Amino acid sequence: MTSNDTQFDAIVVGSGITGGWAAKELTEAGLKVLMIERGRKIEHQADYETEVKAPWEMEFRGQGDAELYAREYPVQMLNRHFTEYTQNHFVNDAEQPYQKAKGKDFDWFRSYQLGGRSLTWGRQCYRWSDYDFGANKRDGFGTDWPIRYAELAPWYDKVEEFVGVSGAAEGLAQLPDGRFLPPMELNCVEQAARERIRAKYPDRLLTVGRTANLTEARPEQGRGHCQYRNICARGCSYGAYFSTQSATLPAAVKTGRLTVVTDAQVHRLEYDPATRRVSAVHWIDTKTGEHKRAASRIVFLNAGAFNSVHLLLNSASEAMPHGLANSSGVLGTHIMDHANTMAGMAAMPGFEGRTTFGNRPTGIVIPRFRNLDTLDGKGFSRGYSFQGGALQGTWTRGKRMAGIGADYKEELHRIGPWTMVLVVFADSMPRASNRLTLSNRTDPRGIRQLEIAFEHGKEEHAALADAKVEAAAMLTEAGGHVFMGFDQPGHGGTSIHEMGGARMGWDPKTSVLNRWSQAHDVANLFVTDGAQMSSSACQNPSLTYMALTARACDAAVKMLKEGAV
């Protein structure tokens, strides 16, 4: 692949959740596709090295080497899902540097590997509604989405049916139902909380988290049902959660039309001003340092929101001096990440004799109830929702308890008391000042680094302040004794829902992409990861990225057939 000896119909940059979908949809449509992944190859099952390890088989008992983490993983180590078991599914920060604007923090959690963050994602799958697609138009932040829910609904259907999303249909306008596999049950505390909260607040519904874990096997995909281990991020040999490896990659490979290159950092798209097309994709073989290129009729960017923007910024040329597809000047701007914090935690008495068996790989969700048909948010115009759940303590509660000796050991022997946690995710407002630019510093391969300038604004703070009050009120209503709650968001990036930077819009003068996730300026270029988002909603975004990717693939194939690209 060092020259033009292989001509592809499509090149897909990135192999995560949306890259996998692009590869699947485009190959299944008959296209010859090259998928380029900057990280190493991870083979389904064979390479999930820590999957079945017990803590006593790990050098640091699963906690990891804090000394190594401080030195090489200072950002990734802040992720709750980064452990000794999963550390090889995250980047080494020392090898993959980025810059933060002075005085502004951003914790960028990344996974550079075949499958990307599809291996480590939280698996929560929520549809957006027209409260979300209409949000920018309603309150004037950002630019209006050029699509609405009705256009995306069939694509949500399509991706959910393939992904396998377990969840309960609840008939909520703000969180539309999907094509669900049977839901996992709420535990006894959550069940009681659902009933008590609904009795007091008819507009607030606690339901089980909609998750990409199979409650029914998918033999046709070679995927087994969930084993209730809840160690997904180590990799799942059952293929029970949706990942590139478990689902989209095998489907794409099966067509015989997919070529995959790993350890290949794409650093530039070559633009031909005569044809106004991307004419080649350039990468560095990170193992040999060799520079390579390939050409294709269309290019899909699925490198991850910020990396796709980074690539466009690094692809500036004489014809497009401010970055590829950036005639509008908005490339890199209006980045978002949900403002997130633990809004409330409560002891839940009254369920002492009851417990569960198995580790359910999802929690609960209380969908948005603010600023729907009535603008009832004080100081904020959008929404927030809660995720969390009720759980029983185990030995780690001993870290906060006085006591030593046999009695103390006997106490920790027992199943601990119930607590309930509500974590809030609030809409992140699209703001021009939150943006990505190129740093003058380079990475170890000589590529200019990305600089991130991001901070939450007063709307997010107002939403989190309200969320803390409401979390406490609901936990109390559910019979709990609230002992903790926060209203200050974590650093940007904490939600791992970073998005935007190449927003979709009606007008080429104020947006990067059109309604088909296609660059206004460059007809054969599509960006279908989180970069395309014009607003953030407060739901986990991956399902929407997948639906938009499938839709864009369909549009691109039609355009190819019509000779439009």
Next chain:
Amino acid sequence: MSTQHAGWSRREFAGGVALFALALGIPAAAVKLTDLAAEDAPTDRQNRLIADVSDLVIPRTDTPGAADVGVGAFVAMALAHGLNATRAPMASGMVTAALAPFQRRDGSLRHLVWLEHALDRAAGGDFLRQLRENRVALLTEFDAQAMAQGAPFSPWTAIKGLILTGYYTSEPGGSQELRYELVPGKWQWDIPIEPGMRAFSSDWTAVDFG
């Protein structure tokens, strides 16, 4: 943490710990130590102290205790590697006169050195030379003060946390004292707690939020 190989011999430290491990009947490979500064090598006495203190916290009952599974060696290694944020610089407000002598130049605390002094002080002499029942009484009081609600910061909290980690992530602690199910295979959302039912060491959410 410095990554320089400072003056102390890593081999010597590893060798010492290996001997110590051998005495406890645990595999030396489990206490591998790398890239640590000289000043972080525990003395023999500190090794004996942390092993003893661990066993006072989690003694042998009908299941093995901390000494049986080599928790002291784990804690020594964990402290050397800074688990539980034990290599983080202490915030200035936390540094009392009692802690200041044990600070490293980077602001973090030498936990084992502090523990040795603090327990000897509590014992009014050599803590390790006290009878076990006296050591239990001394440590009970020491622990109660540190863990009391509203108590000022004490390094004991982190040490105790590491003792628990060392025990409950060992095979006997995780799978005999508690239950370990790698593959539950099913989700039972509401079952009664039977007498004697053990908590799970493999309930990862509980381990995180417990």
